[in-house]
Amino acid sequence: MEDLRAAVDNELDRFLSVRRAKIPESADLINEIARLVAAGGKRLRPSFCYWGYRAGGGPHCEEIVRAAASLELLHTFAIVHDDIMDDSDERRGEPTAHVRYGLGFALLVGDLALVLADELFINAGFAPEVMMLAFAAYSLMRQEVIAGQHLDVQNANRLEISEEEARRIAVLKSGRYSIEKPLVIGGYLAGASADFIAGVSRFGDPLGEAFQLRDDLLGVFGDRAAIGKPVDSDIREGKRNVLFASTARLLAGDDRDFFLGRWGGSELNVREIEQLRGLIERSGARAEVERLLGDCRRAADENLARLSLTPDARSALADLAHQATHREI
């Protein structure tokens, strides 16, 4: 895993240097992309793509490292534009791009990261026919993450949202894009069978949802060092996630009014943040979301067991599943 991470990072360095030399006028933008990439992240998406490929029967090669690395650039696009939309101040423990350099600059950093991601992906070195198939999944993934983000922005001011809606947003915005699609793209690049693609997708989908639920729990109950931004940011932003929807359903009376009234309040004090956390806990929503997370994990494990894999690939995918849902991402 550490070797893969280093290989992905080397590839990103190399690629960004080449692009910087090609269009010197974009150097400032590329430097900011490089800074954001270096600031952290566990290269989760590249890892799932790489192991989707290996699991699908592909041999280790530079081409798959390049294709996998492109997903980190795509993620850079997503977080930069996401932070603009949410007006977030911090990411990975550092000031966000728009806070540092202004809206126009951050917007272009995101645009360029998106464009460079495609470039790296498409020119990774696979046979054109293989690439066209993989690109279809890649492109659908980009559309899903944008649609998910749109629902998220749209729901930001709605007082109520069903758990079903919240789960759909989580799947589109995060689960598919972080886990399921990277696995599937890896499978296509390996030239794997339609059966394998369907099977690895059945492993990735519930795992992706578990990953997002874990993120929601960390966003309220995690610690600052682990998530790289203030732990109360989901509460202050008033995220309409499953944890919120579940709590809203379980509470009644004054507790419910307080919860709906203060969630996402702009001037919450520390005591109120603690009260909101307490309500999520006492309502049973935290336990419910943890149970749902466990169910998703089990479904993923069962579907992983059904795949016919080399011992290497099986153990790597099991490790990644653990990382994505048990550790701080």
Added chain:
Amino acid sequence: MEDLRAAVDNELDRFLSVRRAKIPESADLINEIARLVAAGGKRLRPSFCYWGYRAGGGPHCEEIVRAAASLELLHTFAIVHDDIMDDSDERRGEPTAHVRYGLGFALLVGDLALVLADELFINAGFAPEVMMLAFAAYSLMRQEVIAGQHLDVQNANRLEISEEEARRIAVLKSGRYSIEKPLVIGGYLAGASADFIAGVSRFGDPLGEAFQLRDDLLGVFGDRAAIGKPVDSDIREGKRNVLFASTARLLAGDDRDFFLGRWGGSELNVREIEQLRGLIERSGARAEVERLLGDCRRAADENLARLSLTPDARSALADLAHQATHREI
């Protein structure tokens, strides 16, 4: 030309409907893309792409209409994000996306238009090997337009800018992306020779610059109906274009101080706008830019004459060149 426009518009309708059905959650975003596309524009970029293809020896077919249409979606991305960065209120005679629906929504509309443009382009139906070559030019074009926009944002607050710098921005931000690259992409899709590609690029580059100079002149001296936004918007935004750079060099003393001090001023009144226009005229900058535009046009015409073409292609490219530099775009 009218037939081509209708074919491009049909293709855009068809494609956007398919994508809307595929991810219903993105319907609002896609509707806004469709509204912006329908609001106007002469399909200049698709036309250059189509005729670059025909000139390169490609036969009329649906595939090239699809590929050409994708450039209109890419342009939609560019104008939506551009309008956010410039904080423009109007485009094509209608309120801009961020003014209508807010920053987050407009940002996602631009992101989705960029992603859908790639999708339509790559899946236009060409042989994978041909597409990979054309995509390299397409991708470089995307990077150039972002780099040009970055220089534009960066220079927005600089008091002085050389004509050389202003010309470089114009080439990156507009000329290549509007004319030269569409022609070259068409050439690649036709499987044309390296000689043809180089030749059509020598026609497109000066024509692209002439197009941008025309746009700069219209942005100060054009009439409202023709450009679809207030005619003083370039002056109020303080565009650092060639017209500005040339005027700044030609003026001296109080006139120069007034010009530099008020260009881009936030609360300009009608009399001041007229004074600024008068200075561009009296300094000789308008005449100089018109001369430069004429030089670029002549260079383009000469390089068009050097290309070996069918009569159809020659006459279509000559018409497009005229449209791009003599009429209101």
